[in-house]
Amino acid sequence: MVLLWIFVGIIALLIIITIAGYNTLVVKRNRTRNAWHQIDVQLRRRYDLIPNLVETVKGYAKHERETLENVTAARKLGMDAKTVGDAAKANNMLTETLKSLFAVAEAYPDLKANQNFLALQEELRTTEEKIAFARQFYNDVVMNYNTATEKFPGIIFASIFAFRRFEFWEIPEEEKAAREPVAVKF
Amino acid sequence: MARRTLYGMIAANRWRTFGFILLFTIILALVGGAVIRFFQYYYGVWGLGPYIFFGVFIVGYNLIFYFASAKLALAANGAHKADPADYKRLHNVVEEMAIASGQPKPEVYIIHDPAPNAFATGRNPKNAAIAVTTGLYEMMDRAELQGVVAHEMSHIKNYDILLMTIVAIMIGLVVLARDLFWRWGFFLGRGRRRSSGRGGGYLALIWLAIGLVLAILAPLAVMLIRAAISRQREYLADASGAMMTRNPEGLGRALEKIGATYHKMQRTSTATAHLFISSPKCKDRINPKKPDKPVKVNLFASHPPIELRVQRLRSLNLAGSYAQQFAWARADADAGSSSVIEG
Numbered sequence: 001m002v003l004l005w006i007f008v009g010i011i012a013l014l015i016i017i018t019i020a021g022y023n024t025l026v027v028k029r030n031r032t033r034n035a036w037h038q039i040d041v042q043l044r045r046r047y048d049l050i051p052n053l054v055e056t057v058k059g060y061a062k063h064e065r066e067t068l069e070n071v072t073a074a075r076k077l078g079m080d081a082k083t084v085g086d087a088a089k090a091n092n093m094l095t096e097t098l099k100s101l102f103a104v105a106e107a108y109p110d111l112k113a114n115q116n117f118l119a120l121q122e123e124l125r126t127t128e129e130k131i132a133f134a135r136q137f138y139n140d141v142v143m144n145y146n147t148a149t150e151k152f153p154g155i156i157f158a159s160i161f162a163f164r165r166f167e168f169w170e171i172p173e174e175e176k177a178a179r180e181p182v183a184v185k186f
Numbered sequence: 187m188a189r190r191t192l193y194g195m196i197a198a199n200r201w202r203t204f205g206f207i208l209l210f211t212i213i214l215a216l217v218g219g220a221v222i223r224f225f226q227y228y229y230g231v232w233g234l235g236p237y238i239f240f241g242v243f244i245v246g247y248n249l250i251f252y253f254a255s256a257k258l259a260l261a262a263n264g265a266h267k268a269d270p271a272d273y274k275r276l277h278n279v280v281e282e283m284a285i286a287s288g289q290p291k292p293e294v295y296i297i298h299d300p301a302p303n304a305f306a307t308g309r310n311p312k313n314a315a316i317a318v319t320t321g322l323y324e325m326m327d328r329a330e331l332q333g334v335v336a337h338e339m340s341h342i343k344n345y346d347i348l349l350m351t352i353v354a355i356m357i358g359l360v361v362l363a364r365d366l367f368w369r370w371g372f373f374l375g376r377g378r379r380r381s382s383g384r385g386g387g388y389l390a391l392i393w394l395a396i397g398l399v400l401a402i403l404a405p406l407a408v409m410l411i412r413a414a415i416s417r418q419r420e421y422l423a424d425a426s427g428a429m430m431t432r433n434p435e436g437l438g439r440a441l442e443k444i445g446a447t448y449h450k451m452q453r454t455s456t457a458t459a460h461l462f463i464s465s466p467k468c469k470d471r472i473n474p475k476k477p478d479k480p481v482k483v484n485l486f487a488s489h490p491p492i493e494l495r496v497q498r499l500r501s502l503n504l505a506g507s508y509a510q511q512f513a514w515a516r517a518d519a520d521a522g523s524s525s526v527i528e529g
Contacts, residue, residue, distance in 0.1 A: 035288070038285060042285075119274075122274060122275060122278065125278075125328075126275075126278035126279075126281070126282060129278075129279075129282045129328075129332075130281065130282050130285050133282050133283070133285045133286035134285050134286075136286060136432065137285060137286060137287075137288050141288075
């Protein structure tokens with residue numbers, strides 16, 4: 001009789017531990033998904049801003065066709081991306097092309113004085129920053145989640161309930177050195 | 187471990203806030219009870235009415251404390267809601283830091299004052315506000331503004347804001363009560379003596395005595411509370427703010443700029459001084475006669491010296507964990523002394 005009760009007790013304890021372990025992982029996974037969503041919102045915002053920017057720049061700098069085409073191409077690549085890795089790559093490229101676009105704009109005083117351009121520039125600047133910070137937050141949360149699925153006893157629940165690792169959003173090396181995204185200072 | 191330290195700290199902050207409120211309530215109940223008792227004895231009326239009334243008052247003002255202290259702190263410093271059209275960059279930077287810290291965006295306020303300063307208030311991250319002076323907004327570039335806002339976001343995230351705001355309101359009330367008792371004491375003393383016998387004189391004397399006690403106690407309480415809560419939190423918010431932007435240089439430069447200005451804030455009050463990122467009084471930051479000499483720091487200062495804060499920020503290792511930074515901030519619990527501190 002006593003043995004039976006001990007047995008029942010152990011089973012109950014195991015169930016409680018399993019539920020707790022599972023729930024911990026679910027919370028962390030949702031946090032990670034939410035963090036990804038935050039990046040996504042900002043990426044979309046940037047995609048929305050770019051056509052407007054391209055139009056504005058076109059009006060003043062007709063000869064910079066190649067730079068503008070690069071921006072548009074990188075934007076399309078980012079919008080078509082399916083995985084975190086692809087999106088990261090395309091958006092790093094987009095950041096680069098925008099950097100050269102703003103460098104080109106330096107040569108056009110009329111463009112630099114355009115109110116619309118200035119507003120767009122601030123918008124893009126903040127979106128750039130938000131992407132960088134959302135990415136940083138996402139990577140922190142992913143690290144937290146991945147560690148939880150690899151640590152004991154988390155690894156047991158992770159393998160039973162198929163909690164997969166999340167991909168980090170890779171940050172290009174040169175940006176790591178100087179964490180100043182697009183330098184659009186005039 | 188690192189995260190437990192952070193959560194442990196937040197929990198400790200909440201308990202401390204609760205303790206402060208409880209202590210203040212007990213003191214108020216004792217003082218109020220004594221005053222009612224005295225009146226009843228003096229006029230010979232007895233009854234529970236005044237006590238019940240006073241009890242309701244205490245509960246009511248505690249609720250007001252919790253829900254309106256942030257509004258009071260903002261109003262006391264002349265902060266207005268920042269219009270997103272006029273302060274686009276400020277709104278954007280606050281949004282950026284909200285994303286970086288994974289917190290909701292706090293409300294953004296502006297104070298029309300050329301002195302560069304900023305503070306955060308509220309009762310939790312969902313009901314929080316950041317106020318920035320126009321002087322600061324105009325003086326700082328984006329990285330510096332990010333540093334300042336990140337510092338304030340850390341205060342919000344660590345639940346420093348509730349404790350610091352409530353302490354500010356408490357100090358404000360004590361100072362107000364002191365003035366009230368002090369003036370009424372004189373007023374009653376004069377009025378009564380003219381009309382009739384010695385009764386009024388007694389009342390005035392007692393009134394004055396309470397005023398005197400408060401006059402001595404109030405500044406002492408201010409100093410004690412400040413010493414207990416403020417300085418260590420500033421270091422901590424500097425560290426976690428730098429962690430938030432991953433760019434200690436931004437906040438470091440911002441602090442240097444603040445430290446190098448001679449402006450004094452137009453509306454300074456003892457009650458809310460510790461809310462700000464740097465002391466609103468010029469003399470706490472810089473010595474106008476000897477600008478190159480470090481400011482003498484006393485034990486009751488509301489803020490650590492700026493040079494030390496900048497030094498700390500520059501020695502910060504961002505690759506290190508949160509735990510390391512908290513250890514770093516804690517090691518400095520009584521950094522009022524200007525002794526050299528190892529990095």
